[in-house]
Amino acid sequence: xxxxxxxxxxxxxxxxxxxxxxxxxxxxxxxxxxxxxxxxxxxxxxxxxxxxxxxxxxxxxxxxxxxxxxxxxxxxxxxxxxxxxxxxxxxxxxxxxxxxxxxxxxxxxxxxxxxxxxxxx
Amino acid sequence: xxxxxxxxxxxxxxxxxxxxxxxxxxxxxxxxxxxxxxxxxxxxxxxxxxxxxxxxxxxxxxxxxxxxxxxxxxxxxxxxxxxxxxxxxxxxxxxxxxxxxxxxxxxxxxxxxxxxxxxxxxxxxxxxxxxxxxxxxxxxxxxxxxxxxxxxxxxxxxxxxxxxxxxxxxxxxxxxxxxxxxxxxxxxxxxxxxxxxxxxxxxxxxxxxxxxxxxxxxxxxxxxxxxxxxxxxxxxxxxxxxxxxxxx
Numbered sequence: 001x002x003x004x005x006x007x008x009x010x011x012x013x014x015x016x017x018x019x020x021x022x023x024x025x026x027x028x029x030x031x032x033x034x035x036x037x038x039x040x041x042x043x044x045x046x047x048x049x050x051x052x053x054x055x056x057x058x059x060x061x062x063x064x065x066x067x068x069x070x071x072x073x074x075x076x077x078x079x080x081x082x083x084x085x086x087x088x089x090x091x092x093x094x095x096x097x098x099x100x101x102x103x104x105x106x107x108x109x110x111x112x113x114x115x116x117x118x119x120x121x
Numbered sequence: 122x123x124x125x126x127x128x129x130x131x132x133x134x135x136x137x138x139x140x141x142x143x144x145x146x147x148x149x150x151x152x153x154x155x156x157x158x159x160x161x162x163x164x165x166x167x168x169x170x171x172x173x174x175x176x177x178x179x180x181x182x183x184x185x186x187x188x189x190x191x192x193x194x195x196x197x198x199x200x201x202x203x204x205x206x207x208x209x210x211x212x213x214x215x216x217x218x219x220x221x222x223x224x225x226x227x228x229x230x231x232x233x234x235x236x237x238x239x240x241x242x243x244x245x246x247x248x249x250x251x252x253x254x255x256x257x258x259x260x261x262x263x264x265x266x267x268x269x270x271x272x273x274x275x276x277x278x279x280x281x282x283x284x285x286x287x288x289x290x291x292x293x294x295x296x297x298x299x300x301x302x303x304x305x306x307x308x309x310x311x312x313x314x315x316x317x318x319x320x321x322x323x324x325x326x327x328x329x330x331x332x333x334x335x336x337x338x339x340x341x342x343x344x345x346x347x348x349x350x351x352x353x354x355x356x357x358x359x360x361x362x363x364x365x366x367x368x369x
Contacts, residue, residue: 104190105200112186
């Protein structure tokens with residue numbers, strides 16, 4: 001069991017997770033990513049980091065869930081997370097579209113009011 | 122003018138997208154219109170046209186809405202309705218900028234509103250079966266919507282895609298709150314009925330458009346059917362759920 005995850009790849013995944021986390025933090029600091037969206041990404045990176053350090057973790061969790069081939073768990077979890085996040089983005093997008101519509105209408109109607117005031121004076 | 126003692130304000134909302142060849146004629150025709158006891162205002166809404174629609178509108182009137190972002194016909198019409206609500210209009214009427222809607226029927230269309238017999242009046246091409254009857258494909262689509270609406274609401278609307286419609290003050294409040302963005306006409310019927318507004322259809326004779334193209338091309342007709350079907354179904358479920366919650 002000790003040789004399931006070789007040391008090299010373990011080091012690589014720890015470095016990768018940390019780099020990803022650093023990248024997310026930098027985006028937040030620069031103001032390019034809002035905190036509410038970053039929570040999901042920080043949680044994801046932490047999860048990656050946990051499994052990178054805890055070498056047998058994946059096997060143990062997979063066995064607990066009755067998954068024969070442990071790496072399949074990674075794909076399952078990743079795809080599930082991606083789908084959830086995409087739905088979340090669609091919801092956000094729909095809300096933005098509604099807000100843009102309301103703003104556009106408000107803006108156009110205010111311009112009309114202004115024009116009317118100008119004509120009156 | 123104090124003939125009846127009531128002077129009602131009517132706003133004619135004219136959504137236009139790339140209608141430079143039609144909008145001038147439409148505005149001219151509307152400026153000739155007069156209905157006793159009704160104060161008429163025409164309000165063209167330019168939905169971010171790519172041609173000279175805006176210049177054409179400007180040369181005719183100072184009162185217009187110019188949307189900085191394309192919103193689709195529903196969003197454009199709703200802008201007009203919002204203006205009507207803000208400025209205390211009693212009635213609003215949608216009149217398409219392509220010149221298909223007949224000016225002579227406007228009086229007929231608002232009559233049931235003036236007599237308090239309906240909240241929404243729709244001009245239908247198919248009640249009289251005269252004039253422009255639309256293409257075969259479009260007609261079969263309309264037949265399908267008629268069946269769906271009858272199944273859901275138990276009422277028959279012969280021309281659910283007609284944009285030639287007049288609404289009263291109560292309905293203006295409803296549509297300011299929510300109105301579908303794209304292809305709003307069939308969905309709006311569900312919205313009206315579920316808000317217990319009375320819908321009435323009157324026969325009108327429409328013309329084929331003189332210039333420009335329809336907002337619905339052949340390629341997008343499948344998308345149109347799907348979008349509108351989903352829209353109808355979901356607005357029905359949503360309002361049904363809301364109605365139940367209210368009664369509890």
